Amino acid sequence: MGSTTGAGAGAGAAAAAGTANNIFWHECPVGRADRQRLLKQKGCVVWITGLSGSGKSTLACTLGRELHSRRKLAYVLDGDNLRHGLNKDLAFSAQDRTENIRRVGEVAKLFADAGLICIASLISPYRRDRDSCRALLPDASFIEVFLNMPLEVCESRDPKGLYKLARAGKIKGFTGIDDPYEPPLNCEIEIKQEEGSCPSPSAMAGQVVSYLEEKGFLED
């Protein structure tokens, strides 16, 4: 699929530019605060960014399971999965990745407004795109988690064989190989190797749960 099918064309471009006319906001009587009280938690977005193979999906699922066991309502938006549906018209050009992140940011905002802990797990390689998602959320409810795993670690894992294909020139524009990744400058949580080894999935999730607890997201 070519990159011309993405943000540059049709509805995507119109939405990004905000070109629709004669539209009005309709307020509903039940609001975010009411839903949060019902759920006994605060809506937020946990945005996990990092290279392919850094452990984003593993962290997202482990965190989702841990929150579920604490009777907290969470929902995972995984980049790979969303590209099977909502974002199946997008490829991996810079423009398409930007549109991918914009759409997921908007969906995540709705989930957070619904009172859920929305766990978004995408490479999201561009700082500006992540910052645009942050700007959609009320103060402090966008929690950026940087899975800071060295490229060599991600490449040695290579569970889908994509790095191998990228090194062989069979995938062009692969993040970390011949496409950029811009690490966060000011994220809320950084997960990295300690003494040369990666924290276990449950330790990674524990780091995020501790943050959510400390900031009061797990109570209303």
Ligand SMILES: Nc1ncnc2c1ncn2[C@@H]1O[C@H](COP(=O)(O)OS(=O)(=O)O)[C@@H](OP(=O)(O)O)[C@H]1O
């Ligand atoms: N060119 C290229 N670069 C990076 N990744 C690629 C590419 N082509 C396919 N894939 C697969 O797509 C998954 C990343 O999708 P995302 O939506 O998270 O990417 S992005 O945020 O729009 O950059 C990514 O999944 P993860 O390995 O889970 O990160 C890959 O499986």
Ligand SMILES: Nc1ncnc2c1ncn2[C@@H]1O[C@H](COP(=O)(O)OP(=O)(O)O)[C@@H](O)[C@H]1O
């Ligand atoms: N904390 C971890 N320690 C060891 N291996 C991990 C860890 N997290 C993920 N993995 C392994 O690394 C590979 C990539 O993980 P994945 O969650 O699919 O990454 P991503 O979603 O960033 O591409 C998988 O084989 C997974 O089992």
